[in-house]
Amino acid sequence: MRPVVPALLLLVLLAVAGLSRAQAKTSLLDLTNSIGSILPSLSRPANFSRIFYGVMFDAGSTGTRIHVYTFIQTDSVELPVLDNEMFHSIKPGLSAYADSPEMGGHTVRMLLKVAKKTVPRLEWKRTPVVLRATAGLRLLPREKAEALLDQVQDVFDESPFLVPDNSVSIMNGTNEGILAWVSVNFLTGHLNVQNKKTVGILDLGGGSTQITFLPKLRKTVESAPTADYTARFDMFNSTYELYTHSYLGNGLMAARLATLGALGAEGLDWQVFRSSCLPKKFSDEWSFGGLTYQVSGIPDGYAGYKLCYQEVLKVVRGIIHQPYELKDSNVFYAFSYYFDRAVDAGLIDGARGGMLEVRDFKKRAKEVCNKMTKYRPISPFLCMDMTYITCLLKDGFGFKENTVLQLTKKVNNVEASWALGATFDHFRNLKIH
Template sequence: MVTTYKSLNSSAATKGKKLSAETATLSYKMDYEPSFLRTLFSLILVSSLLDCVLSEVDAFPDTKTWFENLLPSTMCIQNASIESVYGIMFDAGSTGTRIHIYSFTQKYPDQLPELRKEIFESVKPGLSAYADIPEQGAETIRGLLEVAKDAVPSSHWKKTPVVLKATAGLRLLPEKKAQALLSEVKNVLEESPFLVPDNSVSIMNGTYEGILAWITVNFLTGQLYSQSKQTVGILDLGGASTQITFLPQSEETLEQSPLDFITSFKMFHTTYKLYTHSYLGLGLKAARLATLGAVETGAVDKQIFRSSCLPKNLEAVWEFGGVSYRYGGIENGESGFKSCYAEVLRIVAGKLHQVDEIKGSTFYAFSYYYDRAADTNLIDYGKGGILEVRDFERKAIEVCDHMEGFTSSSPFLCMDLSYITALLKEGFGFKINTPLQLTKKVNNVETSWSLGATFLMLQSLRISN
């Protein structure tokens, strides 16, 4: 049994910092403490339930009932005198592609496997940057598969499933281009020695992102099996889309929310009705494009997109989704927080559904919320921390009103912080003193949908040794 936490290459914090700094690749290996194996056991249990019902999401996009009576027939990872089970999950995000290689051990034949180790590596840019050269996009997957070949013993290759789920970057592409990319990727997976299930390469429904991450976080924090059922909401800010997911306490929320914002499921004899929504185009980088006014026009030769959120004398080129945009500040014009905030406000104003009760709730926030808070020392990169919405605002004012002395690695820092402030305050309608728990990992497990998705994959395939 793994008894100590250790980071094999270097500290996760240092590696994570690289991710924030948007470097090309990073990798780390880590073992997990046994203290939360019970939690992971439970998570696997939930995933076994999830597996059989996720397909219902598309069929009944309004209110769904999940998990009902599923437990006995789905507890299928058993009867094994097992050493290791592996699962490979690709997260094809809008800003990068990541491979998560999880290994599990099964100690006793009648027990579900326990997560033992995760190996992670990523490349930038994301698949959508290869929209016109899909073969090259697929080559990035081939490269990452080499990591999997090193990580998984060759004796296990054939029974180790590999799945790729794409998120907002591909959702935003024209259907034909997205399909061409997915088809090239599928070819590459099929050429690999791993097990390639049906539907192994797909664009994930935005609802799944929120729900899988919500279940992951609430299991890892012990909320779902505690008596109090004090669950926490989650906020994910990706490059191209953003998700909000929480368990409403008030009937009013359930009654007044649009039908497709509410998803219900039964788990451990409790029915949960979650509020979840994914806003496509409101991720951090998509919001930059919108603020620059480049969404409608696209990148036109020689055109420079200007914003008061950028240093006045700046002129540079920014690439997103495989397109290059020239951008800069407004020389002899406005700059600073006040004018910048007015710009970013236009991106969120009237675009989001607001719920009164979130004002008093606790939310876990990760991805770009975490990265930008860490970049500006609002939180420690390794540890995370609790912030209030007004901390983002305070930092936005500080950065935006001192852009002349700008030395930051990202010229977009003022715009990003202002956007995060506007999204939280005016978009979702949080109060300035709403606490946010900035978290990258809970018990050393990434706060992302990919672990949950891996459990689903294993369970749906009845993978065991």
């Protein structure tokens, strides 16, 4: 087996060569053995010889997050070890600044202060900074999305950090799901030669939602609607063929729009969008993606779980494909809005997370929707959100009511997201020409 060049050595060579940009081509689906020797550590080894860093921005539809990863090089291990993560986020997301891209760039500039505080000054020039935008920008018209990305690029170029080629871009949904799967399975210790057991991931963002898992049955792959529901890549001397798909427009915030019938309405001031999923006497403004909508309950109508379910079912049925196998043996980690709403509804502890059955979402959705006044101080949208999550899991993906999900925000003190997988992949693609 050919030796793998350590990611740290690549960074050092880049610095020595005086390159301001890494000459790289992005190939997110081609993860290789270079990830295999990077292991999460609970404590820093005594024999570490060098510390280095990577900065990844997650520009989501409802917020922008910065992940500053610290890696260590040891004398006894050829490749570095993941030591810890510094995480910070701000709201709203970049897409909210579609008509004022300079302000969007300013939010990234503010977050870069976190990187400057975390990364020692002497390491700035050797620390790559990368931003990947997700569904928020995928939902915008191309010219507006590009204007925002151009502003971010200018902010990066004026920063003291290493700015690789293709450092600012929109990530497609397939890569988002795959890299989240890599992150979670890496952090849970499932990605090594001896352990062939893996976990699936369910990621519910604001604009899109992803499902990714390693099928046990060939029919799961063969029965997928199209080829883009599966992805193959090599890692740890093994080839993985995942079932993975991203549904743009089925993230939690986008689903609110669809449930309200407000998709494409451009936030018209004179139109009020009503739903049985909202409290009868509720009336207010709600903003998403840079647009503001007038929303309310149905004052003279009915409200509650059954009517709400009928509304959200229209957003799910015929859109979400049900994989052939979603057996109990497939453990799924669910995060992002799955976790947040479970916390809001009192199903799990916000610090520890926890395990839930799908039926737990259903039971609490009924309670929330049928007692909206009680839960309104938390959010007037909690009934709609909990009902949508229930519908997405049951009638969308086809999970059984007794399927157990692991709700989590962090795994081994690292955020559950695609950002770590994307950082690994970025290091792998650093090349010297």
